[in-house]
Amino acid sequence: MHITANFDAGNIDVISLEDKKDIQLAICPDVGDEFFQWFNFRLSGEIGEQYVLNIVNAGEASYLEGWENYQAVASYDREYWFRLPTSYQDGTLTIVAELECDTIQIAYFAPYSYERHQDLLAAVQTHPLVSLEHLGDTLDKRDLILVKIADGDSNSDVNKRNIWITARQHPGETMAEWLVEGLLYSLLDSDNATAKLLLEKANFYIVPNMNPDGSVRGHLRTNAVGTNLNREWLNPSLEKSPEVFHVINKMEATGVDLFYDVHGDEALPYVFLAGSQGTPSYNDRLAHLRDKFSDVLKLASADFQSEFGYEVDAPGTANMTVATHWVAERFDCLANTLEMPFKDNDNVPDVDTGWSPERSIKLGEASLVAMLAVVDELR
Numbered sequence: 001m002h003i004t005a006n007f008d009a010g011n012i013d014v015i016s017l018e019d020k021k022d023i024q025l026a027i028c029p030d031v032g033d034e035f036f037q038w039f040n041f042r043l044s045g046e047i048g049e050q051y052v053l054n055i056v057n058a059g060e061a062s063y064l065e066g067w068e069n070y071q072a073v074a075s076y077d078r079e080y081w082f083r084l085p086t087s088y089q090d091g092t093l094t095i096v097a098e099l100e101c102d103t104i105q106i107a108y109f110a111p112y113s114y115e116r117h118q119d120l121l122a123a124v125q126t127h128p129l130v131s132l133e134h135l136g137d138t139l140d141k142r143d144l145i146l147v148k149i150a151d152g153d154s155n156s157d158v159n160k161r162n163i164w165i166t167a168r169q170h171p172g173e174t175m176a177e178w179l180v181e182g183l184l185y186s187l188l189d190s191d192n193a194t195a196k197l198l199l200e201k202a203n204f205y206i207v208p209n210m211n212p213d214g215s216v217r218g219h220l221r222t223n224a225v226g227t228n229l230n231r232e233w234l235n236p237s238l239e240k241s242p243e244v245f246h247v248i249n250k251m252e253a254t255g256v257d258l259f260y261d262v263h264g265d266e267a268l269p270y271v272f273l274a275g276s277q278g279t280p281s282y283n284d285r286l287a288h289l290r291d292k293f294s295d296v297l298k299l300a301s302a303d304f305q306s307e308f309g310y311e312v313d314a315p316g317t318a319n320m321t322v323a324t325h326w327v328a329e330r331f332d333c334l335a336n337t338l339e340m341p342f343k344d345n346d347n348v349p350d351v352d353t354g355w356s357p358e359r360s361i362k363l364g365e366a367s368l369v370a371m372l373a374v375v376d377e378l379r
Contacts, residue, residue, distance in 0.1 A: 011218030012041035032226025038172035059091025066266030136246035150203035161257040171214030173264035182361030233326035259335035276328030278313020296373040301366035
């Protein structure tokens with residue numbers, strides 16, 4: 001029996017392998033020790049044997065509600081991810097795996113590897129409307145890449161709207177980049193009438209991974225120095241949050257008419273939006289746009305709903321360090337945070353996979369329909 005997390009986005013500390021019915025593990029915290037919940041490791045053993053894995057520090061994790069009705073994901077081929085029997089009791093998360101192959105990978109959610117991220121960028125850049133822009137370096141000296149999708153005359157067309165999409169400010173929320181993958185391929189599909197019409201009306205600026213350092217390091221929520229990027233938008237710095245610093249600089253150059261910041265929520269088993277209702281300048285125009293976007297997204301995807309979500313901020317009480325709030329206020333634009341579950345979507349459950357990469361991809365495709373519904377009214 002062997003367990004390793006010595007790979008991209010790996011995270012686990014092996015405490016004891018003496019008893020296959022009581023394997024003792026612990027999640028390693030992000031740099032700074034403030035956050036942890038993401039795990040990702042490989043178990044090698046004997047086919048047909050059952051292994052019981054106990055993550056003994058789960059009771060100290062960042063979001064304890066995240067363990068309620070949670071099932072870990074696993075894969076033999078790193079393509080199809082299914083759920084394993086999982087329970088939480090007395091501070092320990094217990095995962096049971098019966099091996100059908102020699103090695104199984106087990107994770108908090110289906111990983112989106114840095115290599116797949118590079119493959120995505122390489123694939124989309126071959127499209128004639130796509131250009132890749134290096135916005136700057138991260139603290140670990142990785143590239144922060146912007147995918148720009150526009151026709152050749154877009155810079156001189158004042159009637160075009162500028163749509164910005166960001167994902168994985170919190171690196172452990174891998175469903176966000178799965179969604180962006182689906183959105184990108186759908187947007188570049190020449191047979192997709194929704195995409196073709198959108199690209200006639202808007203330029204797209206997409207950052208598929210805002211936090212490549214945290215992603216590779218196996219962090220849940222922070223970058224290389226332990227900074228939560230989604231609390232840096234009011235005053236980013238090159239020392240703590242160059243990722244936000246560089247994205248804001250580019251936003252100032254292009255302007256923003258619609259902002260879509262994609263995330264995952266540990267606790268709530270639903271897909272939902274969190275908007276900018278609490279910002280100082282929120283108004284009837286933005287409320288109308290938000291309602292229309294939400295209503296159309298519900299029609300485009302049965303996975304999306306608006307009944308369950310975060311408590312709406314009272315007017316003027318929004319945390320302005322959060323991306324959606326800062327962008328909405330700075331650019332007077334429609335801005336939303338999209339949240340997807342780590343668990344399952346309780347409205348449309350799937351006992352085998354729960355919420356999955358495939359469903360995230362489909363939601364990315366559906367998001368384009370909601371964007372087309374509002375694009376003519378953004379200004």
